[in-house]
Each structure stands twice: as structure tokens, then as C-alpha cells.
Amino acid sequence: MNAVTPSVVDDLRTVLGADRVRTGSTELGLYRRDASNIEGSAGVVCFPETTHEVREVVRVAGRHGVPFVARGSGTGLAGGATPIGGAIVVVLTRMNHVLSVDPVNRLAWVEPGVLNLDLSRAVAHLGLHFAPDPSSQQSCSIGGNVANNSGGPHCLADGVTSAHVLAVEVVLPDGDVVVLGGEGGEGDGLDLRGAFVGSEGMCGIATRICVRLTQNPSDVRTMLFDFDTVEDGARTVSAIIAAGMVPAALEMMDRLCVQAVEAYIHAGLPTEAAAVLLVEVAGPPHGVADDERRIVEIARTHRCRTVRVAQDEAERALLWKGRKTAFGAVARIKPNYYLHDTVVPRRALPAVLEQVYEIADRHGILVMNVFHAGDGNLHPLLVFDKREPGMMEKVHAAGDEIVRVSVAAGGVLSGEHGIGLEKRDLMPLMFGPADLAAQAALRSAFDTTGLANPTKVLPSPAGCGDSHHLPEGAWI
Amino acid sequence: MSLLDELRARLPDDCIQADPDVVAAYAQDRALFERPGTAAVLVMPRDTADVVATMAAARAAGAPVVTRGAGTGLCGGANAVDGCVILSMHRMDRVLHVDDANRTVRVQPGVLNGALKRAVAEHGLFYPPDPASYEISSIGGNIATNAGGLCCVRYGVTRDYVMGLEVVLASGEVIHTGRHTIKSTAGLDLTGVFVGSEGILGVVTEATLKLVPLPPLPCTAVAYFADLPAAGRAILDIFRAGHEPSLMEIVDRRCLEQVNEVYHMDLDTSAACLLLIQSSGDRAVTAIEAMARCCLDQGATDVLHVTDPAEGDMFVEVRRRVWPAFERLGTAMLPEDVAVPRERLAELLAGIVAIGDRHRIDLPTVGHAGDGNMHPVLVFDGADPDAVARAEAAFADIVALALSLGGTIAAEHGIGTLKRRFLADEIEPAHLAWQHRVKATFDPTGMLNPGKAI
Ligand SMILES: Cc1cc2nc3c(=O)[nH]c(=O)nc-3n(C[C@H](O)[C@H](O)[C@H](O)COP(=O)(O)OP(=O)(O)OC[C@H]3O[C@@H](n4cnc5c(N)ncnc54)[C@H](O)[C@@H]3O)c2cc1C
Ligand SMILES: Cc1cc2nc3c(=O)[nH]c(=O)nc-3n(C[C@H](O)[C@H](O)[C@H](O)COP(=O)(O)OP(=O)(O)OC[C@H]3O[C@@H](n4cnc5c(N)ncnc54)[C@H](O)[C@@H]3O)c2cc1C
Numbered sequence: 001m002n003a004v005t006p007s008v009v010d011d012l013r014t015v016l017g018a019d020r021v022r023t024g025s026t027e028l029g030l031y032r033r034d035a036s037n038i039e040g041s042a043g044v045v046c047f048p049e050t051t052h053e054v055r056e057v058v059r060v061a062g063r064h065g066v067p068f069v070a071r072g073s074g075t076g077l078a079g080g081a082t083p084i085g086g087a088i089v090v091v092l093t094r095m096n097h098v099l100s101v102d103p104v105n106r107l108a109w110v111e112p113g114v115l116n117l118d119l120s121r122a123v124a125h126l127g128l129h130f131a132p133d134p135s136s137q138q139s140c141s142i143g144g145n146v147a148n149n150s151g152g153p154h155c156l157a158d159g160v161t162s163a164h165v166l167a168v169e170v171v172l173p174d175g176d177v178v179v180l181g182g183e184g185g186e187g188d189g190l191d192l193r194g195a196f197v198g199s200e201g202m203c204g205i206a207t208r209i210c211v212r213l214t215q216n217p218s219d220v221r222t223m224l225f226d227f228d229t230v231e232d233g234a235r236t237v238s239a240i241i242a243a244g245m246v247p248a249a250l251e252m253m254d255r256l257c258v259q260a261v262e263a264y265i266h267a268g269l270p271t272e273a274a275a276v277l278l279v280e281v282a283g284p285p286h287g288v289a290d291d292e293r294r295i296v297e298i299a300r301t302h303r304c305r306t307v308r309v310a311q312d313e314a315e316r317a318l319l320w321k322g323r324k325t326a327f328g329a330v331a332r333i334k335p336n337y338y339l340h341d342t343v344v345p346r347r348a349l350p351a352v353l354e355q356v357y358e359i360a361d362r363h364g365i366l367v368m369n370v371f372h373a374g375d376g377n378l379h380p381l382l383v384f385d386k387r388e389p390g391m392m393e394k395v396h397a398a399g400d401e402i403v404r405v406s407v408a409a410g411g412v413l414s415g416e417h418g419i420g421l422e423k424r425d426l427m428p429l430m431f432g433p434a435d436l437a438a439q440a441a442l443r444s445a446f447d448t449t450g451l452a453n454p455t456k457v458l459p460s461p462a463g464c465g466d467s468h469h470l471p472e473g474a475w476i
Numbered sequence: 477m478s479l480l481d482e483l484r485a486r487l488p489d490d491c492i493q494a495d496p497d498v499v500a501a502y503a504q505d506r507a508l509f510e511r512p513g514t515a516a517v518l519v520m521p522r523d524t525a526d527v528v529a530t531m532a533a534a535r536a537a538g539a540p541v542v543t544r545g546a547g548t549g550l551c552g553g554a555n556a557v558d559g560c561v562i563l564s565m566h567r568m569d570r571v572l573h574v575d576d577a578n579r580t581v582r583v584q585p586g587v588l589n590g591a592l593k594r595a596v597a598e599h600g601l602f603y604p605p606d607p608a609s610y611e612i613s614s615i616g617g618n619i620a621t622n623a624g625g626l627c628c629v630r631y632g633v634t635r636d637y638v639m640g641l642e643v644v645l646a647s648g649e650v651i652h653t654g655r656h657t658i659k660s661t662a663g664l665d666l667t668g669v670f671v672g673s674e675g676i677l678g679v680v681t682e683a684t685l686k687l688v689p690l691p692p693l694p695c696t697a698v699a700y701f702a703d704l705p706a707a708g709r710a711i712l713d714i715f716r717a718g719h720e721p722s723l724m725e726i727v728d729r730r731c732l733e734q735v736n737e738v739y740h741m742d743l744d745t746s747a748a749c750l751l752l753i754q755s756s757g758d759r760a761v762t763a764i765e766a767m768a769r770c771c772l773d774q775g776a777t778d779v780l781h782v783t784d785p786a787e788g789d790m791f792v793e794v795r796r797r798v799w800p801a802f803e804r805l806g807t808a809m810l811p812e813d814v815a816v817p818r819e820r821l822a823e824l825l826a827g828i829v830a831i832g833d834r835h836r837i838d839l840p841t842v843g844h845a846g847d848g849n850m851h852p853v854l855v856f857d858g859a860d861p862d863a864v865a866r867a868e869a870a871f872a873d874i875v876a877l878a879l880s881l882g883g884t885i886a887a888e889h890g891i892g893t894l895k896r897r898f899l900a901d902e903i904e905p906a907h908l909a910w911q912h913r914v915k916a917t918f919d920p921t922g923m924l925n926p927g928k929a930i
Binding site: 103104105106127149159162163172176178182183190191192193194195197198199202203215218238241242244245246283284286287290345346347376419427430431432434435436437438439441442443444445448457458 | 600636664665667672884930
């Protein structure tokens, strides 16, 4: 793979014009990382505005043999959009138009740079929304959501991004443009839409996306429960699911997290409880009232200390703000955090949480847990000050152990943040050599050039390891 | 060594059947116009290792492999090609594990959809995808064709329920795709590639499927319409109003006539069509009333709604009896499978009636109105070459009609060999070439179900 040369930059300028191809140190500095701790280096940053321009940029990359990395808003947490070895960064934020909305068939065509929350706002007057709601929804792009198959609190009932993508127009790394899937959901022949969703920029660049829109529920009830033990909270979650209900959201925060959040937003959260459970049910008024009654009963049998039901929209928004700003609140405790993202089978939740506390304790690191309890998606947040000597080593060692105990409990490496660079070398924990070879084969069927976001997700085969050194900041 | 010797060297005798009559019985599915090739041998694996052994034998002998579920496919997907091994998965029919905490089930591919439904119902759980063939089609076949059904309007298609697969590739390698937890973004998702791939990429030997809680019993509404556009408007109204019916089926006049003729169900055969709607869940009673109201508002001539599940089921029975009623005619039947956006449904139905008239062919239509997926059925005398020619012409016209309305030509039955020649109409050439590239990646020598799907 080649580096960006002046002639690459010239060719890109011919396609996009000088002002949409940047090589200044500020831009290169800005785009050398995403929201993870991993830093790469960008060769050039460019800003295409149409499918045709993306295709021409990809062709320039192909002609010169230079790798390229698609980038949405750069909120990814696994280093997916981090350019390695001076790649071309293809920023899609200028392709930010909602192209069409079809309220009858409940779908919309959007450009990849449309922000998640902007789409829901654009269709709110039709009583619709885009269901995947990552906590970063104000700033992350639909293209990034597709590439990472992102989730959010409300994906428990509605499913993650893959359940909401009907079709994707993709510029393949060789410059061909294909449409995967169709408005009716099923395209004909092989359906490669599902393979593209979650491909972290390694299978081409999404330039138009047809998403499913979801009806806003007619009624919503948001409840907050608190418990003396994390275990009681976790068992409440299992019991709710076992009772045959599918709440819209089931989120949990542990004591340290609640304390941080309360100090930040003053919502009257119970700071002395071991765990707080946020439950939302949505649907027709009658059903919602019924679910609320049953859920409160279940929480009581699991020794919940207090029950708080949001009385109005303002209180509901406040409770959710507590959940969604948890990461910001952490900054008040220590300057740095490392957010993990594993999934365990629901029934293993209490045991794995126990292990997480034990691991953090042993390494002398603070850990907070704020997570999607309903689908077993843990987000242990290691909180630390990286200026303390030896701290980064401890953080990495603890993180590694947390991932391993999750996988050992029958879980997976990532629930929603993706693999990127961060967890690339842990993939063999989950997949055998034949599985990984098949994934690599699929990848090369999409990308015959090997230039689309190389070195991500798939561990390099033994022997070639040297050429794929992980950059500074990666923790494995 | 010959293919048979290669197989015998690797598999016990009871897994191999070379009797030409028996082999022929497993060599075709239910596609009418599609002539199967002559299979060399039938293999009946007991487990994944047997499938791996079969692949090794076929590779050594250079023979193609055609995987067969229950052979209920309607497009020739499981039809033999000359000299192939028919790999019939019917012995691998176990439900391996129901996990009620995570609401998943692990199964072997040969288990019939209906048997799976019953096994999970014992745990209070429900596997929604329900092709009309659910009592006779296998989960492996459902996965390979991404089968849909009556529940799809509410619950989605097979793809939405496949979480992970064990697949034997042409190379004999066994891979695991996907996940067993509810969520995962780890690695490239191969699962979706195999769903709907009609046996051309690998053999599914195990699947982990998602389950949902057993839904409450539904309320039902039925509405007769004097003209098709009125029915089309009612359907749109129902979705615009935000209702989420758990079933929405349409039965046209020709179907009503035939069902009445055979089963004397006292149906109104002067109507253009009958719309069947069900709603389940907490709000079912009010929802079904509101949907019945939408039908009335759009000019339905007769509307009835019932809360008694048994009574409701009698109406759904009208829909289920369409196929058997036409089978009584003893003629050839070829079901079509097209889908259009909801707002084009009335046009599609009217166009189909016109095509039937133009080609002088009996052309009843039933379908999943909620998702625009229609099944016009060509009913004709298979022994009369002129009738066959007219049927084929009508078939091509229906395909063209669906495409012209912005629709798709294989909504749930798959492509197989039947519609292969139409595929280029819908997918641009670069895309098709690229699909072949994906196929070649997994099956470089093209030994799996050659000539099918793409
Ligand atoms: C505070 C915070 C909270 C978060 N909460 C959640 C959460 O609740 N749930 C969750 O799932 N995630 C969460 N995330 C992670 C992140 O926001 C998501 O992964 C998001 O989808 C990334 O979108 P992005 O536009 O920022 O993508 P980027 O970070 O720019 O890119 C992510 C990946 O997508 C690829 N990519 C981007 N655009 C395209 C395109 N058009 N075509 C092809 N590939 C493309 C990139 O190459 C990269 O591999 C959170 C992040 C932060 C910082
Ligand atoms: C009366 C009737 C009604 C029907 N109604 C519907 C309906 O409502 N909706 C609908 O979608 N379909 C319907 N069908 C079509 C058919 O039942 C479905 O396509 C079904 O999914 C096929 O399953 P099968 O087990 O019979 O597969 P087969 O016909 O045996 O095979 C179908 C395809 O799957 C492949 N295959 C089978 N098993 C495997 C495996 N383990 N690994 C890899 N590939 C495999 C085969 O190679 C072939 O390409 C109907 C058919 C009939 C006869």
C-alpha cells in the first residue's frame, strides 16, 4: 500500500476542487482519530458531496494504491474511522440530506452524513422516528450507524440498526456502484445488505441509505427503581423478560454511576442504592398501564427500595438525561475513562458484573456500570487519571480481563461499538480460523483492492503481524 | 474412484441411496415448469460430519451437490442437476436446545417449521415465520429461501429470526456465523449472506433462531369490496392510521368462487375481493374495530369483526383453502410471487385480472396485502401445449407488470431456476457480476447447486 503523494492530492483536487481537499496540519490532526484513545495518521482529508464524487475519490485511491477510510462524525469508540499509515480520509458529513420520506411505506432515503437525531426530527411531524438511538445520537451519522450496526436503549424492543436498513447504495472499493437490498426489504439474488451493515468501512462506502421509519408509540411510561444489590436489579430484568414483556428500554446504572450523574444533573436520584433500573414501556395507553403495574410488582418482589414513575414529559426527559449524559458526568470524578462494550447472555449478567467489580478492584481502578440490561449489553466504564504512573497498563490489563470473562460466559466482544482496531486481535476468542477466513473472503469479495479501511476488524494472519503494528493508544 | 465409491469410502451405507427410483423421488421440488436433471445419488446425512464427508467425496469425484430440505420449494431451487449428489437434510431434524431466558432455539436444518413451532410453544414461546407450507417445509429450506408468510406483516421474514448458523462450505470447512447473544457487532456478518442464498454458498447444518413470547389470540375483521381500488385505499388508510395488523390477507373474486364451489362456505362471490385482517395484543379489540371502520369508510360493501378466536380462524380458513380448492380442478397450477409498494397494490391486482383475460387463463390471486406481496396462481391444463404457452406468456407479463410498478419479482419464494432469466431486469449488470464474485469466493469451483439463484 502506498502513501499519499502530491499527485494523489492533485488528482483529488481535480475531482473535488481545492477547498474540499485538505492537507493542513490542523485538519490532518483533527481527523487522525475518532472518539477512541487510538491515534493514527491521515495523509489527506477530503469532503465529497455526491455519490459520483465518492466514486471518483475511490478511483483515485485505487489508481495510486493508497488506502482510504470512510468517516462519518468520528464518534466511533473502537478506532474504526482512525486512519492508519497516512490513509485518505473520506469525510461524509457534507452528504447530509434527507432525500425522500415515504410515510405510507414508512421509509426514507438519506445521505450517509445525516445525523441520527436530525432524521428523527425531520420525520417527527409524521409521527415517525428512526428507531436506533445511540447515546451519541445528536452527533453520530446514519452512515456510521450502518457501518457499526449501532444500537441504543430502545433497540431492546425495536432491534439494532440492521433491522432498520432496507437498502444501501454502496460505492465498492473498485469504483462500481451497487444497491444492496430494496425498498421492499428483499432484493433478489444474494442479499448482501446484511453483510454490509456492520462492515466498519471495509466493504465500501455507503452513499445513500434507505431506512425504515418507526411509528411513535401512542403512550409511554418511564419508571425508575432502585435496589440494595446489583443482583436484585439484574434478576428484576430477567423476571420482566421471562414474564413475556418486551419493554421499550431496560437500562441499569450502578451506585458510582448514579452518584456521578446526580452530582451533575440533580434529578433526585437515589445515590445510596447499589443499582438503579430505568424501565420504559411504550404502546397503547391501556397496555402501557397494564405493563407498568406488572413491572412494579416484579420489582417489588425483588426487593426494590423505591418506585418512581415519571409524572410528565419533563420528568421523563430528566430521567433519560441522567442515563444519556452518564459519560459526561464521569469527567467530574477522574479526567479519563475507557468504555467497554461486551454482551453476555442475560442470565449471566449478575455473575459477570460480580467479576467486573472484582477485576477492577484487583487492579485498583474505579469502575462504573451503565448499560443496556435488557439485552445483556454491558458497558463497564473504567475511570482513571492517565497521569498516574503505570495507570494505562492497569487499565489495559483490566479491560482485557473484562472482555475475556464476558466471552467465557458465552458472550461476545462487542455489542454495538464494533471491533475496529480496539478489539481486532481479540477476534480469535470468538471465531475459529475457518470463521475468520470466511469473513476475510467475504471482505475480499467486496473489496478486491484491499484499500478500504485496511487493518481493521480482521486480525492479520500469523506471520504478517509485523506490518500491522497497532498504533499508540490501542490497548491490546 | 467413482462418485459412489468416494461416498462409500466415507459414509455408512444407510446414508447412501443409489436406487434410481428413490433418487428420482428426491430430485425435484414443486416447481411446475422446471424439469430437474438426473441425480447420481441421494445422501442422507445424520450430522455435520456426514455433510463434511459428502463434500469431500463430491469434490474428489468432481460432482455437484444440491441440498434439499423438504422439497416444497416453488422455483426449482432444490431440483437435481445432472450427475449431482442430492443431499437431503431430512434426518437432521432435531430441536437441540430451547433457551427461554434468552428466547432462542438451536435446531438442525431438517426440522419442519410446524414441528419447531410446537416444540417452542411448550415453553410459551413463538417462532413467527409461517409460510403457508409451514407444516411441510424445513427450517433449512426456509432459511435458504428466506421464506415469508402470513405473519410477516407484523413480525418480519425468516431473515429477521436467524441469529447464527453453522455452515459447511464447499471446501468442507465448517464455519460458525453470527451470535447467540441478542446483540453483537463483532466481525463481518456472514449470517445475512447465507440467508436467502438458496444452497449456492454452503450447507446449513445448524441454526440459532430468535423467538418471541407467544402472542395473545387475535381479533379478526373481514371486509368485502365491490372494486379493487377501494380495497387498496382501505389498506393504505389502515397503515396511515398507524395500525399494526398481525395478519392482512387479500382473496380475490376468482378465489372466492372456487372456495365456495368446493367448500360451500357461503361467500359473497359478487365482491371483487375479500380482505382479512387480524390484530393481536392488548388493544386488539379497539384496533380491529378501527380497522373495520377504515374499510367501511373506503366503501367496503360488508364488514364484520369478531373477537372470538375460533370464529376468526374460520375466516382465515378461507384463505388457507384457496390452494386446495384449485387443486380439485386437477389441472396444472403455477403460483407467482411478486411484491409491489403498498400504494400500487390495487393497480397490480387489476393488472393481473387483465393479464388473465388477455391470455385466456384462469388466474386467481391471493396474497399478503399488508406487505404488498401477491400470489397470482396460473391454473391451466398442463397437457395442452397451447395452454402452457399462454400460461408462460401470462407469467412473463405478471413479472413485467410488477417491475413496472416498482416492485420485486421474488418476494419470498426465491429465484431458483424459474426466474433466473428475469433477474437482469432488476439488478444492474455490475451488481450481478459482483454477486457471482461473492459466490466464487465461497465456492470457487461452482459445485454447490450450480445454475441456481444468480
Ligand atoms: C458519548 C458516546 C456515546 C455513544 N453511545 C453509543 C450507543 O449508545 N450505542 C452505540 O451503538 N454506539 C454508541 N457510541 C459509538 C458511536 O457513536 C457509534 O458507533 C456511531 O454509530 C458512529 O457513528 P459516526 O458517524 O460517528 O461514525 P465514525 O466514528 O465516523 O465511523 C465509524 C465506522 O463507520 C465507518 N463509516 C462511517 N461512515 C461510513 C459510510 N458512509 N460508509 C461506510 N463506512 C462508514 C468508519 O470507517 C468507521 O469504521 C457512542 C459514542 C460516544 C462518543
Ligand atoms: C402449498 C405451498 C405453499 C407455500 N407457501 C409459501 C409461503 O407462504 N411463503 C413462502 O415463502 N414460501 C411458500 N412456499 C414455498 C416453500 O415452501 C418455501 O420456499 C420453503 O422455504 C422451502 O422449504 P423446503 O424445506 O421445502 O426447501 P426445499 O424446497 O427443499 O429447498 C429450497 C431451497 O433451499 C435450499 N436448501 C434447503 N435446505 C438447505 C440447507 N440445509 N442448507 C442450504 N440450502 C438448503 C435448496 O437447495 C433450495 O435451493 C409454499 C410451497 C407450497 C408447496
